[in-house]
Amino acid sequence: MGRSLYGLIAASIATVTLSLPAAAADTIKIGLVNEASGANAEAGTYTANGARLALDEINKAGGVLGKQVELRLEDNQSTNPGTVLAFSKLVSEGELAGIIGPIRSTQIQAASPTIAKAGIPTMIGGTDPSLTHVNNRWVFRCRPNDSFSSLVISDFGVNTLKLRKWAIVHSTDAFGSGGKDALVSALSKLGVTPVLVQGYTNNSQDFTPIVLAIKKSGADIIGTYMTNSPDVGIFAKQLRQLGISAQWVGSPSVVTDTAMKLAGTALSGVYGIADFTPGASAEAKSYAEKYKTRYKTDADVYSSWAYDAMHIMALAINNAKSTKPDDVRKAILDIRGYKGVEGTYAFDENGDGLRGYNVVKNEDGKIAFIKHIDFSEKK
């Protein structure tokens, strides 16, 4: 008796759940695989905020192909298995015109086969160069990849700051290792061999051994590929405490809002490269203002790329006049000169949309725009 009652309840819940999507059939659905919980949930909030901001603008302007756009969020728990699950779940729900994937290279690497199998255009924010070079025609990158970030870091350090004794500190995850390899090779093209290359695992509690090794190496410039803000904060503080005054040019994580709040004065004077800088263009400036008004906190790179990704997806569907994956894919690749908040987009055959970075400097907790270095013409 009891069991059949439960069965009945379960069956009715299933019916209700199954009948829900039908009611919302005349919208265009775009998925968002995002870090809503787990280790990187802080970044995930920014990403969802950025995507929602774009979503509301698109819908206010009449939507896409005359329909309203609906965002389907799926939490990936900040893990690789979670990402694969989230993609599978979104794809199995069907009817998605496109997906905005995560910003972590390692997660995209894990989900790449699922994306390829699903055959749905997917925007990514991960900057490991290989992600768009693994024969997966459904992946499009809305940020410049690390082959450009390392070119910009090395170019700025060697040619602008005129420093040649490099120490490289990197996370050992896919992003950090990929960045390290690219930076080593970019430096060697400029005739520089780093005096120290040192990895660490994410969420390290103590960077003293690394700092002491840097001290011993006598490096006058530090290049970093660090993934998480707390790691940046702890490293920065210990670096300054142990009296190292070398210049520091880092991947975008050193100039995020969170990292600067955590590290305080320890990050003063540090150069970072950023694909998103409020002062870099009119589009970026207006986006930063809109974000601040709506969310009462400053926008950073975790939000800006998702904002661009959402707009590009909408633009591509509008241009394609269809939500068929092949048509949308072609429309994305045809985009030339779209001015996003991250820069001017032109997708190449691999799906890379951007090829330049801004170099910025942390001046007492404020980000100052130094210069934009672009490699587009060398493509």
Place this chain on the structure above:
Amino acid sequence: MEVLANNLQVLFQGLALGSIYALVALGFVLIIRATNVVNFAQGDFAMLGGYAMVLFLVGMPGNPELHLPGFEMHLPYWLAIVLAAGVMAIIGVAFNYGVYYPLRNRPFLPVLISTLGASIFLQNTILALFNPQPRPLDKLINIDGVTIGGVFLDSQYLVILVFTILAVAFQYFFFEHTLIGKKLQATSQDKDMARLLGIPVTWMIIITFVYSSVLGGMAGILVAPILFVSIGMGSTIALKAFAATIIGGFGDVAGAIVGGIIIGVIESFAAYYISVPYKDAYAFLALFLVLLFRPQGIFGEKVSEKA
């Protein structure tokens, strides 16, 4: 000279982090002794301590999705610590009644799962109340630190070392030289016998939970200015602290302290001399070796299952 300074620097970092492991491990051990259960939420006590400080020193951001308005609060540091300790004591009582007490007559496994559930619940509650961004916390002393002979001593790490010594001394005095401490010891050794002797066992267990919750909270408060306040801050510490309890001797108070410090120092030196990326592995390698060659731990007595 520089070699010596570097080694002392590494030793100092190891001792300080080891002290934090020791404090959390102490909380583990007290609960193991009182209830025979490993409390998987022990690390989250540290996390809660950190967030209690954020609450009293900065405020709460609120959550529009839950219709929770945010507010600001800027209390003096000392008052914030006192209030945070009070909050941790209340959490200890609530933990006893919500997580342990209803299952006290069940085998240890349901209680263990219950603490695991509490851990997930606590982390997600904090995630909902405070957004997921990690936060900085001011140091107890308003100077960065001192440099002696080329060794930089972070003021917060010095505070941690001093607090650990005081906590250990207090604990020794409390358990060995006060009546209530002796009652607690009796309870942990044999609950039925203690009950026959008129010791209020239920109360003793409440006191244990309060004590280890406050201790865990203090560990979190102390370490937060260095590792920042974040949802996951307790998890990594708890894992090392758990290894420390096993290395020291499962359920042994002195063992927990020594075990914690051993892990901190091994980690620090191995990272400096061998390899940084495998830092976390050394703690567990030490655990592995102890389990192989001295399964009862450094201070543990070799006892077979109690009849």
